[in-house]
Amino acid sequence: MQRSGKPTIKDVARAAGVSPTTVSHALNGKGTVRRETAERVEQIAAQVGYRPSAIARGLQNSRLGLLALVIRPLHSLDTFLPEGVDYFLRMAGGASLAAMDRGYSMMLIDDPTRPDVPFSALAADAYIVTEPFENDPVLTLLSEQRIPFVSVGADPARRGAFVEFDESSEQQAITMLEHLAHAGAQRIAMVTGTDRNDWNLGSQETMRAWASARGQRPQILEIPETDGEGAGEPIARRLLDGHADERPDAIFCLTGRHAAGVVTAAQRRGLQVPADLMVAAASGAMQNLTSRPTVTTLDLHPEETAKLAVDAAIRLAEGHTVSTPLSTPEVTLQIRESTTRS
């Protein structure tokens, strides 16, 4: 079996003087094999460096032990380097590790709906799709192809139609809004991204309810996620350069880099953070730890979310059902200088 390619089960069988069936049984602990036989087979298998082919094995139950992760917000870009890197890298890394711990591998898929999608991409046993868009074609494709999947954050137009994690963006937003209010904010503006996903839409809705409960006109700005810190100037122009009586004394950005940009833009206008303006972010970026002042954020615990998503995906892949909606971990409020008036 040295000749070409890797040794197969037949090579092992021949070398051990048994049938392929017995090799299979011995190596997988199935059926009943005499102890000595099993040991001999194992030895020889190790000796010739035999590894069962995942492909052949997968053919039986059409399962490869392969999961796929689609990070939807990354797709609007031609690069994997967007806004939100921090969150999504932690997500991808966490998912990958969680998968391996459970005996699965994780593929990183950009867009399974592209016409030239690799066959292997659709060979995944199950998908995880984070932050699907409204009527997301990825979810449509997966459901047509009968590939099991879980979505992290619902498709806003098809809530409850699929197995999904409810991120409770309302809960998240409330947590931060209450913190800001306790810290002294009277008038809070919100900045979301422009993607039509559950996170943006749910947060906006919460903000509207919050403002109207306080008899205020809600101030909500939508800025492309991809603008990153560059969003600071436009945000400041629209929220800070107007009449003083309309001006918010706190800005709550969903994405950390928007918040980082706001801090800089505010300071450029001579505003003190947090004295004149508090700034906070829902999904922290690294910049929020290193800026002056440091910026209050929520830790969304993406690794935890990834783990839960992997668990759910595997249960689906293995043919079990999963009750939905599932819950993401509680967020943690990270209070920092930008909202601490002392």
Next chain:
Amino acid sequence: MQRSGKPTIKDVARAAGVSPTTVSHALNGKGTVRRETAERVEQIAAQVGYRPSAIARGLQNSRLGLLALVIRPLHSLDTFLPEGVDYFLRMAGGASLAAMDRGYSMMLIDDPTRPDVPFSALAADAYIVTEPFENDPVLTLLSEQRIPFVSVGADPARRGAFVEFDESSEQQAITMLEHLAHAGAQRIAMVTGTDRNDWNLGSQETMRAWASARGQRPQILEIPETDGEGAGEPIARRLLDGHADERPDAIFCLTGRHAAGVVTAAQRRGLQVPADLMVAAASGAMQNLTSRPTVTTLDLHPEETAKLAVDAAIRLAEGHTVSTPLSTPEVTLQIRESTTRS
């Protein structure tokens, strides 16, 4: 074929009133099929949502259209969130996109040598291993298993033994050292990571040669990659708190976060950057763009590197040979405030 699972080639054949062979031919444009037949088959296939199984297909040539990426420096951590996030995320994202563009999917593998490694992980057609360690067991495993792979950065103990990209860390280091010298630095210290990979070792060697060519004692500090910005204080303590005549007037950190930490620590000591101390990094982190002053870095073009690595891996997967060593893209010097004395 609605009953259970996905439609197979047999279902299509039956529905089209032809044999599976003909379906296969029609769909793959092989053999000769009458035009009308082919069209009818295609129609029906689309109608029933037929997609050939990547697994069954892979069984023929034992190729799945699957690549695997191991980012070695990530493995020393229990998290995918290390130092160097910027570089490695760009690498992973770039590799993933490049693979899809070429009809392959990309798995993110933590460690294929772990005893419970998923079978699917070893089903990859080829591996890309970035920054292998000295005598890296991952390379050993892959070569024993006869899984083709390319390494980005040589295994320092086995240079030339495998298909590898030469990162020319010497070239990189020289580029930065010369820039610093031109900018006015008289005494440059280097800070590397502690992993025993080609990048760290090669850079150190270059630094030693550079210093001795100038009759100086080389000052090189090894600090764990994982310390991130926290490395700033220890670095400053060892390099800046000594006698003034031994004190470097420029610190060149391989990793961007070390550099970020150094800037802060230097400023805490009342040193002006760049007036009293220049700071530069070989692999930029985001912090280097947002700090004050901004920090000079090299852009290593990880996406480009990823693309080249994917190309090479695919050539190997498809049974071709690749001449080695391969070259990574030229680095670009990004001059910023931290090395600009005006």
Next chain:
DNA sequence: CTGAAAGCGCTTACAG
């Protein structure tokens, strides 16, 4: 131009 047959490397009833 079309299809029956063999085979890719395994696993899994089933018979001995």
Next chain:
DNA sequence: CTGAAAGCGCTTACAG
């Protein structure tokens, strides 16, 4: 306790 046979879903000579 062991093994021959069938089958997973395709592709690929090869015969008709």
